[in-house]
Structure formats: C-alpha cells, structure tokens
Amino acid sequence: MDDPQKVAAYVEAGRENGVMAPVYMFHAANICEVIRAGDVVVDLACGPANQLVxxxxxxxxxxxxxxxMSSPMLEQAKELISRHGLNNVDLRHGDITDLSVFAGNSVDVVVSTMALHHLPNVVALKRTYSEVARVLKPEGGIYMVDFGHLKSGRSIDYFAHQYADRQPELFTLDYLNSLHAAFYLEDIRQAAHSLFKQARLYSTFLMPFMVALKSPARRGPDMALAxxxxAMKRSLPSWHQKDLADLKTFFRMGGLSCALLG
Ligand SMILES: C[S@@+](CC[C@H](N)C(=O)[O-])C[C@H]1O[C@@H](n2cnc3c(N)ncnc32)[C@H](O)[C@@H]1O
Structure with a gap:
C-alpha cells in the first residue's frame, strides 16, 4: 500500500469524522480491554496509525x-504521532510475517486491525499467527481483527458500497478489493490455531464480514475509561453512532462483547 492516492484516501477515512471512525472506536474499546498499565503493545501493520494513536x-x-512495511504509511503515522505529542509510541519498518526483531515471550499484547487480508496467502497468515504466539508472553493479550471473506459476490458488493455516498470513490474501491482479498473464516480458524490457548475467535453474526481473535479482558472494570x-460516542454524528451500534450488535450476537462500550 504505497500508492500516494490510496494512502491519502485511507488516512482521510480514518480521521475524526471519516467513514471508519465508528469502526476504529469499536476496535479501540476492545483493544483497551486487553491492555494493562506498563504493557508493551505491538500493533501489526499499523498503517497511518489512526487506530494506534x-x-x-x-x-x-x-x-x-x-x-x-510501507514507508509512506509510516510517514503518515509519524506525522500523526508528533501532532498528538505522544511519547509512548515507536514505529518499525518491517514485515509482520517475520517478527524476529522481537525476542520470544517479550510482548504483553499484540493487536492488528483490518490488515491481515493484505497478506498474500494462508501460509503467510499462519506464519504471522505463529510469530505472534512466539513473541507473546504466556498471559499476554490479543486483539487481531480483520474482514472475513463473504461467500456471495452480492454480499461483498453490498458491504463495499454501503457507505459509497459518504466517502471518496477510491476508498470504496479499496474496500471492495479488501473484502475480495479477505480470508475465509475457516482458513483464519485453522491458521490461528496456535493462539487458541490465549484467545477465542469471534465473527459477526450470520455473515462473517468481520472476524476478531480476542483474549479475555486483562483489565478490571474501568469507569474512567468507560x-x-x-463521551467519544456522543461526539460522533448520529449516522456514525448507528454504525457503531450495529457493529456492536452483530459482534455481540456472534459472542463478542466489550464492557467499555456499555
Ligand atoms: C488497510 S491498512 C490498515 C492499517 C491499520 N491497521 C488500520 O487499522 O488503520 C493495511 C496496512 O497493512 C500493511 N501491510 C500489508 N502487508 C504487510 C506486511 N506483510 N507487513 C507489514 N505491513 C503490512 C500496509 O502497508 C498497510 O499500511
């Protein structure tokens, strides 16, 4: 993902009022549940760092x-991190199928959002999960979420064009390509097998348009964060609040709930 126009469209979609805002908020809450103070958290394929920040x-x-592995994406990420004055985020250029820069049992939490479908095949997906299993501490946390491959082309088209009137055409096309490239739920289940001691696989109810591998919550009830x-939810425009509520419902019906989202 090095094409400057694609990078720009993706960055735009993730900004405060972009079409991805409710999705990022949903994932942020789930990620927060598996993080504790003092943790080292690795975000695989962080892109422009909208989620990470x-x-x-x-x-x-x-x-x-x-x-x-994309320098233009990392440039965007660097810019966003410095704009927010964050000093708790580092960036590394690298391939997520080879995490040899991290020692075994050295990472407290691994997260990844909407990126695994970029991997070329199931072998690369399996290698990535095996690397996660190697670097993660035994009691570590996981939240790795991505699109799932829908069986019918009509369903893929429906999801891809759902928000076509609210976003640049390039982003709709990119989303359509992502849904086509997504792995099947069954392939994800087999590839992620090495992590099932620490995490469970969930998918949205009826149609697995999103699939999440999540460990049990690692922080207790946190009223301040809730x-x-x-407040973040209230600040979203009403159509984004509805999208967030829908995502919550479809995942809850698939067994995944998040106390921080109420
Ligand atoms: C759609 S973006 C998702 C970014 C971010 N996680 C988010 O939620 O906004 C996908 C990212 O995956 C990165 N990527 C794809 N394959 C990769 C690989 N094998 N190793 C590292 N990064 C990869 C791309 O460079 C791109 O930045």
Missing amino acids: MVARLNPDAHFIGVD IKFA
Missing part, C-alpha cells in the same frame, strides 16, 4: 510499537 492516547501508561468512550 487513538489507543495510545487512551493508555498513556503503556508503550506501543507499530510495525508496517466514561471517555461514552
């Missing part, structure tokens, strides 16, 4: 390392 701002006592999420 949101989570790092909410967890000033944790340290974050974003890994990505209040922050409630």
Whole structure:
C-alpha cells in the first residue's frame, strides 16, 4: 500500500469524522480491554496509525510499537504521532510475517486491525499467527481483527458500497478489493490455531464480514475509561453512532462483547 492516492484516501477515512471512525472506536474499546498499565503493545501493520494513536492516547501508561512495511504509511503515522505529542509510541519498518526483531515471550499484547487480508496467502497468515504466539508472553493479550471473506459476490458488493455516498470513490474501491482479498473464516480458524490457548475467535453474526481473535479482558472494570468512550460516542454524528451500534450488535450476537462500550 504505497500508492500516494490510496494512502491519502485511507488516512482521510480514518480521521475524526471519516467513514471508519465508528469502526476504529469499536476496535479501540476492545483493544483497551486487553491492555494493562506498563504493557508493551505491538500493533501489526499499523498503517497511518489512526487506530494506534487513538489507543495510545487512551493508555498513556503503556508503550506501543507499530510495525508496517510501507514507508509512506509510516510517514503518515509519524506525522500523526508528533501532532498528538505522544511519547509512548515507536514505529518499525518491517514485515509482520517475520517478527524476529522481537525476542520470544517479550510482548504483553499484540493487536492488528483490518490488515491481515493484505497478506498474500494462508501460509503467510499462519506464519504471522505463529510469530505472534512466539513473541507473546504466556498471559499476554490479543486483539487481531480483520474482514472475513463473504461467500456471495452480492454480499461483498453490498458491504463495499454501503457507505459509497459518504466517502471518496477510491476508498470504496479499496474496500471492495479488501473484502475480495479477505480470508475465509475457516482458513483464519485453522491458521490461528496456535493462539487458541490465549484467545477465542469471534465473527459477526450470520455473515462473517468481520472476524476478531480476542483474549479475555486483562483489565478490571474501568469507569474512567468507560466514561471517555461514552463521551467519544456522543461526539460522533448520529449516522456514525448507528454504525457503531450495529457493529456492536452483530459482534455481540456472534459472542463478542466489550464492557467499555456499555
Ligand atoms: C488497510 S491498512 C490498515 C492499517 C491499520 N491497521 C488500520 O487499522 O488503520 C493495511 C496496512 O497493512 C500493511 N501491510 C500489508 N502487508 C504487510 C506486511 N506483510 N507487513 C507489514 N505491513 C503490512 C500496509 O502497508 C498497510 O499500511
């Protein structure tokens, strides 16, 4: 993902009022649940760091390392991190299928959002999960979420064009390509097998348009954080609040809930 126009469209979609805002908020809450103060958190394929920065701002006592193989994306990430004056985030240029820069059992939490479908095949997906299993501490946390491959082309088209009137055409096309490139739920289940001691696989109800591998919550009830999420939710335009509520419902019906989102 080095094409400047694609990078710009993706960055735009993730900004405060961009079409991805409710999705980032949903993932941020789930990620926060698996983080504790003092943790080292690695974000695989962090892209322009829209998600990473949101989570790092909410967890000033944790340290974050974003890994990505695209220099233009990392440039965007660097700019966003410095704009927010964050000193708890580092970036590394690298391939997520090879995490040899991290020692075994050295990472407290691994996260990844909407990126695994960029991997070329199931072998690369399996290698990535094996690397996660190697670097993660035994009691570590996981939240790795991505699109799932829908069986019918009509469903893919429906999801891809759902917000076409609210976003640049390039982003709609990119989303369509992502949904086509997404792995099937069954392939994800088999590839992620090495992590099932620490995490469970969830998908949205009826149609697995999103699939999340999540460990049990690692922080206790956190009223201050729940209040922050409630305020963030209220600040969203009403159509984004509806998107967030829908995502919450479809995941809850698939077994995944998040106390921080109420
Ligand atoms: C759609 S973006 C997602 C970015 C971010 N996680 C988010 O939620 O906004 C996908 C990112 O995956 C990165 N990527 C794809 N394959 C990769 C690989 N094998 N290793 C590292 N980064 C990769 C791309 O460079 C791109 O920045």
